[in-house]
Amino acid sequence: MTVGFNFLEAPELPAPQVSDAQAEDILATNYGLRARATSLGSQQDKNFVVTVDGEILGVLKIANPAFNATEIEAQDLAAEKIAEAEPMLRMAVPLPNLAGQKCTALTGLMDGTAYVRLLRYLPGGTLLDSGYLSPTAVAGLGEVAGRVSRALEGFRHPGLDRVLQWDLRYGTAVVAELISYVTDPLRRARVHAAATEAWSRIAPLVDELPRQAVHLDLTDANVVVARRVDSSAHPDGVIDFGDLSDSWAVSELAITVSSVLGHAGNEPISILPAVRAFHSIRPLTTAEVDALWPLLVLRTAVLIVSGAQQARLDPDNPYLARQFGGEWRMFEQATSVPIDVMTEVIKADLGLAARPDPVAGSLIDVDPTSVVTLDLATTSDVYDSAFENDGSLKAGVEDGLARAAAQDGARLVVTQYGQPRLSRTRKLSQERPDVVATGISIWPAAPTRLVAPWDGEVGDDGLTLRGVDFELTLSGVHAVASGSVSAGEPLADAPADAWVEVGVRPVGAPAAPLLTRSELAPGWLALTRDPRPLLGLPGVAVPHTGDLLSRRDASFAPVQEFYYRKPPQIERGKRHYLMSTAGRTYLDMVNNVTVLGHAHPRIADTAARQLRKLNTNSRFNYAAVVEFSERLAAMLPDPLDTVFLVNSGSEASDLAIRLATAMTGRRDVVAVREAYHGWTYGTDAVSTSTADNPNALATRPDWVHTVESPNSFRGKYRGAEAVQYAREAVEQISQLVADGRPPAAFICESVYGNAGGMALPDGYLQQVYAAVRAAGGLAISDEVQVGYGRLGEWFWGFMQQNAVPDIVSVAKSTGNGYPLGAVITSRAVADGFRSQGYFFSSTGGSPLSCAIGMTVLDVLRDERLQENAARVGAHLKARLQALQHKHPIIGTVHGIGLYLGVEMVRDAETLEPAPEETSAICDRMLELGVVIQPTGDHMNILKTKPPLCIDLEAADFYVDTLDRVLTEGW
């Protein structure tokens, strides 16, 4: 017999009616508090926030009179037990009343005895109102659930013996009892069907599921979070033990993760970090893993029916109406993937997946040597000329490949099972595309008869063959059999020159879609089989690169960091798109180096042609070095007419500094703060950005003198005041002269790329160049990032400032990713280097790099990319600025053309930078298909510098995705 409450006997449980004034009376009489009580939403108890002198002290909880004192004592003891066992968790433990008791029994307030407690207030709030829950937040929820579960194991108390509607042991009974409250017949049918199916998976496991004390409501509403400075939430506290029961331990986790599905942007696979975190604290048994997703589905069904019932009982409770939208979303998400598939996904994620047995039998009698297997992976060479000009894949790529193979003598062309096919990716999408094949496609060169690989029953449409163990599914064939067939008997005819889809699944497994998204692939692949053995072919193992990142760290110096904590493996690019090996296409908003776009065919052709001819060095006499130098020099104003060719931006800026020191015979150099110029000894010395090197300012050699970063947004002088930067820099240069250390050079980016593409204050370069020249030094413009057409209106950044430097260093865009840098200066400065001997770089100015450099210039011209930068850049900036009005985190939008910076701040007044937010936003943007990264000394600027071929559609996709992330949360 149950000691405590029994929902099944008393299914109607409206929350007690107690006014704020009554609550304040209770606080005065029993706790001696002159406090304010403000009613809070709750489904079955009555809760008040208690404030004393404006400070929140706790929550006054008046338990539903249906619950008895033993139950309430169990809850208080459980909270204390967890608090003891898991000191990292904050617990809403009860505070004593005037008599020193944790629980006050009141009569006269309502029918029966009311049990009242004042629970400690845990500041920080919950995740209930958060939008999208990031993988870190989700893992945090799972960790709290794991800790609670571990702490409560072995906790026994008679007050746990109760029958609550939230106890999933009674889930189907609760659904049956309350389903009639769901008024929409369609929804009612869906909820009923889902609960029934879920129970069919749970029932066989019931005896194997360990039981223990469970909180049973550790959801986004009852897990309290600590807010970090960036306002991100770290789950670390637990409130509301009202549902504490003895039940299946795994229910704790199922209930926790179900709440994730109510949040915009979260979906079934979003729960995996929580499951992993829980499992690492409190390992799940095999039966628990099998039961987890069905329990989650059942939980969402219980929420729907309970919410419908409460809404009927308590129609004026606004808390209930608010809950309902989220609950329906949870249910829809929970049922969006077949139960067995999610269970396999979870198993695979925990490393618990079983290796399926291969199938045997013969579907087609074909000589394996006449079969050609198409490799449709991202890395496959078949895509080298498979793209349209707009970056999409040509239609019918697979058909073309199959025909070509057939012409070369193939009798049968076959695809690979389990392979993410790039041919099926979508160009731009915030959703993950269906790309992984759950079967194979076959293309016979001539009409081909298919035979039954095993004894079985042919389905009504003639397209399935169900054997004892496996079911075969065909499409694109003419059925020739019906009823029972034996192995080897005719089954269907496949036409020539067309694709036939072949799938195999264990009998009873759900029907698989032909393609699934890569995140669900482990689930579907566990529930299907590779059909290739039916063609006499070995199964093709999906290539496994192992953990590429740990291999990378083992061999490639880890100080060469990578983007993202969990980066996709990118093995192909086209124009402004990047393709991962998981078959996802990303919009590339950061690769300014590939100015023409990725994998430009003209660059590839040039490189291949030149490599077939010659690649020597500039001490030989060949035309390319002359022609490329002439073309570069012609792009610069007088007197910049003489070219050096090197391999990188670091080398170019380093050489620029050496030219200046050689020419002037001096060693001192003036650089601006917050700048980056390269990694060589010389350029590193003038690199002052603390983002690249946190010790940069403290470790400059004595020959480097830094002037204030001319940052007109957040620097010392802002807005109109920013003209003061030039005055100060000029004064510093005069001071150096006065100190007997006149500078050899002043080096700076002509548009402040490292600060997010910020324009320098008006007149800055003119004034500082004039001062350095007056002091006998030279002006160096580092155009490595901002030059070469990116700014749209100007080919070189210094043109924006109406100034002409003495030395220009440029790289990155010059080779479209091929290592090629240049220094362009006057003949006089170039000749000044004679004092250093002569200049030579083994691969700088090689025939290959010159050929590529000229092709880059040709394509820039032919495809009008500078114009495109102006046009798309203006559109992009206007749209980003419009977004700024909607989202206060956007402090400003810097830049011009296609060098833009979206600067994120926590406060529009103080301009406090938002680096953690920016990093989290970048992570979420990646999930939604956009590669973007932070820059700036505070790492709070989205550096927006895509290839110059980007079009309006892609620019809009970037802004729309950013808008979504800033709206939904990150």
Ligand SMILES: Cc1ncc(COP(=O)(O)O)c(C=O)c1O
């Ligand atoms: C302004 C600037 N100068 C120079 C460099 C160095 O170029 P590289 O990486 O090609 O050596 C960089 C690289 O990011 C840069 O941004």
